[in-house]
Each structure stands twice: as structure tokens, then as C-alpha cells.
Amino acid sequence: MGAEVPTGSLSASQLYAALKRDLIGGRFATGQKLAITALKQHYRVGLSPLREALNRLAAYGLLEQESQRGFRVPALKRTELDDIADLRQRFEGQALEQALEAGGDEWEAGLLAAFHRLKRADEVSGQLDHWEQMHLQFHRHLLEPCGSPWLLRFIEQLHDQFDRYRRMAPANDAVRTMLNDQHGQLVDLAMARDIAAARGLLEEHIRLSYEVAQGACQENRRSGGSNEGESEREGGSVPGA
Amino acid sequence: MGAEVPTGSLSASQLYAALKRDLIGGRFATGQKLAITALKQHYRVGLSPLREALNRLAAYGLLEQESQRGFRVPALKRTELDDIADLRQRFEGQALEQALEAGGDEWEAGLLAAFHRLKRADEVSGQLDHWEQMHLQFHRHLLEPCGSPWLLRFIEQLHDQFDRYRRMAPANDAVRTMLNDQHGQLVDLAMARDIAAARGLLEEHIRLSYEVAQGACQENRRSGGSNEGESEREGGSVPGA
DNA sequence: ATGATATAAAAAATCGATTTTTACTATGGC
DNA sequence: GCCATAGTAAAAATCGATTTTTTATATCAT
Known part of the structure; x- marks a missing residue:
């Protein structure tokens, strides 16, 4: 799993920043539903701060929130x-x-x-x-x-x-x-x-x-990871499930 | 207390809509810190959905969120x-x-x-x-x-x-x-x-x-309630504390 | 008397568990 | 054989309690 979160648990604002960075950086598959449990483990945070960060990102437009169906990464149109x-x-x-x-x-x-x-x-x-x-x-x-x-x-x-x-x-x-x-x-x-x-x-x-x-946009490329040929980021894409 | 929430508990989206309406409608004192416990009782909801709604409203710009100091209604400038x-x-x-x-x-x-x-x-x-x-x-x-x-x-x-x-x-x-x-x-x-x-x-x-x-903006009028002379809304301003 | 520090009370944030809702699957009916 | 319905499993949302942080107050030292 990625080493984006090396040390102990993040603060609320750090979690928001990390999620925002990973969303913009293309480390989530577009159009895919986010698996809350996996995110919780990956970022080493509890459910409440995670959900609050996701809500803020949804209001910002980096996530879509369906009523009782969790959060989804918007497709690239x-x-x-x-x-x-x-x-x-x-x-x-x-x-x-x-x-x-x-x-x-x-x-x-x-x-x-x-x-x-x-x-x-x-x-x-x-x-x-x-x-x-x-x-x-x-x-x-x-x-x-x-x-x-x-x-x-x-x-x-x-x-x-x-x-x-x-x-x-x-x-x-x-x-x-x-x-x-x-x-x-x-x-x-x-x-x-x-x-x-x-x-x-x-x-x-x-x-x-x-x-x-x-x-x-051309061929609806899915899966995260815009870092082909780049070596800086050791962590791969964040798992969706 | 206001009768804005007459029946049983609201859904998440209804809670968001109600809070947004009350914020735009001026039922909260501007510049004042929100008392989460009072809000919880007023809207008849639990802490988690309330906090998630407040986070979305903060991302939208209708609330200010200070790190560990709760939510505040932005002043009118x-x-x-x-x-x-x-x-x-x-x-x-x-x-x-x-x-x-x-x-x-x-x-x-x-x-x-x-x-x-x-x-x-x-x-x-x-x-x-x-x-x-x-x-x-x-x-x-x-x-x-x-x-x-x-x-x-x-x-x-x-x-x-x-x-x-x-x-x-x-x-x-x-x-x-x-x-x-x-x-x-x-x-x-x-x-x-x-x-x-x-x-x-x-x-x-x-x-x-x-x-x-x-x-x-003129004389920094505080306190909620833009409904003087109106009779439609029976509920007064939402208490801050 | 004033300022700083320590203590206590209050509030916010987080956690773990429960409840509710959705999605999948298998079985029965048409 | 295909569609509909019921049952089961998984996931999301919510709740109540705990932990952490902040703020107010009181005491002590200067």
C-alpha cells in the first residue's frame, strides 16, 4: 500500500489536504465509488473525520455524493x-x-x-x-x-x-x-x-x-495513477475496495 | 423554540437544506459561534449528520470553520x-x-x-x-x-x-x-x-x-431575525447557546 | 494590584458499535 | 427460459460515549 501517510494519524485539515491532493493527482479511479473502510485504513483515521472531509470535498466539487450510496469520483467529461x-x-x-x-x-x-x-x-x-x-x-x-x-x-x-x-x-x-x-x-x-x-x-x-x-478524456481511461514514468511517488493508486 | 422542524427527525439532505435556509434567512446571529448541542436539539438530529452538514456548508462558504474551535457564521462585510x-x-x-x-x-x-x-x-x-x-x-x-x-x-x-x-x-x-x-x-x-x-x-x-x-452592513446589526412584521414564520431565531 | 500559571469546566472532535439501507443472489413462479 | 420476489450479505449512515482541546476562573508569585 502507498506510503503517502507515513507517520501517525493525521489532523482533520491534513486529511482533507491529503484527500484533495490524491483526488486531483488522479490516484482514484474516476467514476468509481469510494470504499470508506479502505480509505479509513489507508489514511489511518477514524470514520467521523473521514466522512467530514469527504463531505467538504463533495461540496467543493471533487466528489459526488449520492443519497445513501456513498461517495463517487466524478467522471472526466x-x-x-x-x-x-x-x-x-x-x-x-x-x-x-x-x-x-x-x-x-x-x-x-x-x-x-x-x-x-x-x-x-x-x-x-x-x-x-x-x-x-x-x-x-x-x-x-x-x-x-x-x-x-x-x-x-x-x-x-x-x-x-x-x-x-x-x-x-x-x-x-x-x-x-x-x-x-x-x-x-x-x-x-x-x-x-x-x-x-x-x-x-x-x-x-x-x-x-x-x-x-x-x-x-479521449478513451475514457480508468484507474488511478498519472505517474507513469515518474519515480517520485512510491505509493500506487489508492484501492477502491 | 421554533417550529421549523415539526415532525420526526430529518434526513441528511433535509437537514442541509434547513440549515442553509436558516443561514441565508438570517436566523443566526452573524459572527456568532454555533452551539452544536443546541443545534442538535433544535433540528432533532444526531451529532454525525449535523457535523457533516456543517462541513458542507463551510465548504460552500455559508460557515467558517476554525480548526478546533467549531463553526462560526461569517460576519457581513x-x-x-x-x-x-x-x-x-x-x-x-x-x-x-x-x-x-x-x-x-x-x-x-x-x-x-x-x-x-x-x-x-x-x-x-x-x-x-x-x-x-x-x-x-x-x-x-x-x-x-x-x-x-x-x-x-x-x-x-x-x-x-x-x-x-x-x-x-x-x-x-x-x-x-x-x-x-x-x-x-x-x-x-x-x-x-x-x-x-x-x-x-x-x-x-x-x-x-x-x-x-x-x-x-451599516451599523453591524447583530442577532438573527429578518422577519419583523412578518407573520409566516412562527419560529424565532435559532439559539446560539 | 497586576500578571502568569495551574486547575477545572465546557465544548469540540473522534472513536467504536448499532441501526438502517442498499446490492447481490438464489429460488420460485410464469 | 426469463422475470419477479424474497433472503442474505455488505456497506453506509447514525448514535452514544470517550478523548482531546480550549476557555474561563481562581490562586499564587512578583
């Missing part, structure tokens, strides 16, 4: 990915414009730092989860001063949903290099406060990611 | 209302345009029916909760064919948040009449597929509602 990508372009484009108008010196400094960490994480292969974390933090920091907490909340939610698709899709090193280059260009345009160009590039960035993510 | 109203204008404006392009005959029929129910509910005073339900359903139906489930989800979430403010604000019959008139005008413009005018009116509708809702 092409139409839903289209919806998510489209909204990401609009929401993040809008947020970026506002962020470029509001961001100050401290934000610029933090953006450079976040970009640096992202580059470093990219150089060190076999640290998939760490790169994902830095990548999320970079995009989050980029939009942070936009001034709309609710918009940022929705953007984060869509980003998480989008990543379910992207991380299930087969890797494409050529496109990945392009996407990484765009991060640097985004920093440059943001520092130059070129609002129109920056928004255009961010939308193109999302469009390109969308093309990659589409690979997750 | 002027800046947050501004944020919510601004996003509502943008999201619902966008959704309306798409809905007017996509909605078919069946949708038109349903819209007329929803509007009729809303008018009827308005005529019968002392049915506050029923009017609120019809009002929500009208706005939901108006935007439903927009083609973006995630956008509709966010719109609904913002609408619920907005209503926390609106229902806490003092009533204003003159403005209320204007708002009701706008519903009819919205139907007319929607049927005529006048996209620009309809979007403009919907944004104005939200702006006017926003002016009403601002009344909830």
Missing part, C-alpha cells in the same frame, strides 16, 4: 473540461487585468520569488508533487492582488478541477516546455504592466494547457 | 458585499447573453410559468419563504440554458451569499416594487431576445438589489 477551460480564460483574464492595476512592489518581489521556485522545481525531475505545488502557487500569486476574494476562490476551484484532467492526460514534453516558457514571459509582461499582452498570453497559456488536458 | 454584487453583475450578465442565444421554446414556456409563480407569491403576503423560493427559481430558470454548469454553480453560490445581506437589510417597499417590475420587463426582453437590453436591465436589477442589501 469532455464537455465539462470545455466549460472549465472557457471559464478559466475569462475569470483569470479578468483577474489578471485587475491584478496588474493593483499589484505593488511587494507583489512584484513575491512574483519573482514564486517564478524562481517554479523554475527550480522544474529542473529537479522526480518531484512531481512539489512542482505542482509551486505551479499552483505561481498562478495564485500572479492574480492575488486583483481585489476580489470570491473571484480568486472560483479561480482556484476551477484550477483544481482542470488539474484533474491535466494530470490524467499523457505527458507531452514539447508542450510542457512551451508552457514553462510562458510562465517567464508572463512575469515579464506583468512587471511591464502590459495588461493587454499579459491577458492574451495567459489566455493562450490556458488554451495550450487545455489541449494537453483533452488527452484525459 | 461591506467590502465583501461589493465584491459579490460586482461578480453577480458580470457572471449573470454573461450567462444571460448565452441563455438568450441558446434558450428554446420549452425554456420560454418555463420562464413564463416561473414568472407567474413569482407574481402569485408576491401577492400573497406572509409567505416570505415561498416568495424567496420562487424568486430564486425565477432567476435560476432565466439563466439555465446558458450552457455552462460551472458558471451556474458559481452564480447560485453568489446569489445565496448576496441574499444573506439582502434579507438582513431593512425592507423598502418602494424599491421592492421596482424590483418586481423589473422581473416582468426581464421576461419581455428575454422573449424578444434583446440581448443588450436584457443584460443591461439584469445588471441594473442587481445594482438596485445591491442598494437594498447595503442596509445590512
Whole structure:
């Protein structure tokens, strides 16, 4: 069994984070019903905190809850990915414009730092989860001063949903290099406060990611494990039964 | 104690709905910590389903959860209302345009029916909760064919948040009449597929509602109970302790 | 008299067991 | 031979009690 939970039992928020990470990371078979007993043993927690975490994740949209029939991992649907990508372009484009108008010196400094960490994480292969974390933090920091907490909340939610698709899709090193280059260009345009160009590039960035993510929908690939060819994560997929 | 839960114990989804309704309806003191034991007795449910419902509501944004310190009703903040109203204008404006392009005959029929129910509910005073339900359903139906489930989800979430403010604000019959008139005008413009005018009116509708809702923020009014002068709901506010 | 620490009371979170509901299977009827 | 129904097994949901954490109070030292 996976070694994602090495030490003693987790706190409630740690459990939520671990479950969220594993759901977005594609370690559960999509469309499959979750086996509560197996999860309980895997994460070494009791029933109550587990069910509370699952309820929160269901409200967040990373799980589906059927009345008396437990929890289910939502299937990956092409139409839903289209919806998510489209909204990401609009929401993040809008947020970026506002962020470029509001961001100050401290934000610029933090953006450079976040970009640096992202580059470093990219150089060190076999640290998939760490790169994902830095990548999320970079995009989050980029939009942070936009001034709309609710918009940022929705953007984060869509980003998480989008990543379910992207991380299930087969890797494409050529496109990945392009996407990484765009991060640097985004920093440059943001520092130059070129609002129109920056928004255009961010939308193109999302469009390109969308093309990659589409690979997750094509032949209804089931079973968890987006980590073929990766060596960082020793634990396999979480058993469903 | 309130008679909101007349018969035997509620199912999990009913409990969630009842809590959500009472939170949006302003029956809890804002900023106040929830007393789990009191809630348990009031809704006649056990601890587990109650906690699961509270967790879902916290993920939805109608409650705040502090680590080991229970659940708290979020305070009403002027800046947050501004944020919510601004996003509502943008999201619902966008959704309306798409809905007017996509909605078919069946949708038109349903819209007329929803509007009729809303008018009827308005005529019968002392049915506050029923009017609120019809009002929500009208706005939901108006935007439903927009083609973006995630956008509709966010719109609904913002609408619920907005209503926390609106229902806490003092009533204003003159403005209320204007708002009701706008519903009819919205139907007319929607049927005529006048996209620009309809979007403009919907944004104005939200702006006017926003002016009403601002009344909830002015002097940090605490304590639940937005139903002064209403006789429909016999149960008072839910006790916090 | 004020501040800090220890103690006690209250509340939240978790656990183990029970109850209820669902899904599967086998048997009987058509 | 196929469909329907009853019975059994498995899983989910709920309950009551225990454990842990927090908060308020009182006492002691400075």
C-alpha cells in the first residue's frame, strides 16, 4: 500500500489536504465509488473525520455524493473540461487585468520569488508533487492582488478541477516546455504592466494547457495513477475496495 | 423554540437544506459561534449528520470553520458585499447573453410559468419563504440554458451569499416594487431576445438589489431575525447557546 | 494590584458499535 | 427460459460515549 501517510494519524485539515491532493493527482479511479473502510485504513483515521472531509470535498466539487450510496469520483467529461477551460480564460483574464492595476512592489518581489521556485522545481525531475505545488502557487500569486476574494476562490476551484484532467492526460514534453516558457514571459509582461499582452498570453497559456488536458478524456481511461514514468511517488493508486 | 422542524427527525439532505435556509434567512446571529448541542436539539438530529452538514456548508462558504474551535457564521462585510454584487453583475450578465442565444421554446414556456409563480407569491403576503423560493427559481430558470454548469454553480453560490445581506437589510417597499417590475420587463426582453437590453436591465436589477442589501452592513446589526412584521414564520431565531 | 500559571469546566472532535439501507443472489413462479 | 420476489450479505449512515482541546476562573508569585 502507498506510503503517502507515513507517520501517525493525521489532523482533520491534513486529511482533507491529503484527500484533495490524491483526488486531483488522479490516484482514484474516476467514476468509481469510494470504499470508506479502505480509505479509513489507508489514511489511518477514524470514520467521523473521514466522512467530514469527504463531505467538504463533495461540496467543493471533487466528489459526488449520492443519497445513501456513498461517495463517487466524478467522471472526466469532455464537455465539462470545455466549460472549465472557457471559464478559466475569462475569470483569470479578468483577474489578471485587475491584478496588474493593483499589484505593488511587494507583489512584484513575491512574483519573482514564486517564478524562481517554479523554475527550480522544474529542473529537479522526480518531484512531481512539489512542482505542482509551486505551479499552483505561481498562478495564485500572479492574480492575488486583483481585489476580489470570491473571484480568486472560483479561480482556484476551477484550477483544481482542470488539474484533474491535466494530470490524467499523457505527458507531452514539447508542450510542457512551451508552457514553462510562458510562465517567464508572463512575469515579464506583468512587471511591464502590459495588461493587454499579459491577458492574451495567459489566455493562450490556458488554451495550450487545455489541449494537453483533452488527452484525459479521449478513451475514457480508468484507474488511478498519472505517474507513469515518474519515480517520485512510491505509493500506487489508492484501492477502491 | 421554533417550529421549523415539526415532525420526526430529518434526513441528511433535509437537514442541509434547513440549515442553509436558516443561514441565508438570517436566523443566526452573524459572527456568532454555533452551539452544536443546541443545534442538535433544535433540528432533532444526531451529532454525525449535523457535523457533516456543517462541513458542507463551510465548504460552500455559508460557515467558517476554525480548526478546533467549531463553526462560526461569517460576519457581513461591506467590502465583501461589493465584491459579490460586482461578480453577480458580470457572471449573470454573461450567462444571460448565452441563455438568450441558446434558450428554446420549452425554456420560454418555463420562464413564463416561473414568472407567474413569482407574481402569485408576491401577492400573497406572509409567505416570505415561498416568495424567496420562487424568486430564486425565477432567476435560476432565466439563466439555465446558458450552457455552462460551472458558471451556474458559481452564480447560485453568489446569489445565496448576496441574499444573506439582502434579507438582513431593512425592507423598502418602494424599491421592492421596482424590483418586481423589473422581473416582468426581464421576461419581455428575454422573449424578444434583446440581448443588450436584457443584460443591461439584469445588471441594473442587481445594482438596485445591491442598494437594498447595503442596509445590512451599516451599523453591524447583530442577532438573527429578518422577519419583523412578518407573520409566516412562527419560529424565532435559532439559539446560539 | 497586576500578571502568569495551574486547575477545572465546557465544548469540540473522534472513536467504536448499532441501526438502517442498499446490492447481490438464489429460488420460485410464469 | 426469463422475470419477479424474497433472503442474505455488505456497506453506509447514525448514535452514544470517550478523548482531546480550549476557555474561563481562581490562586499564587512578583
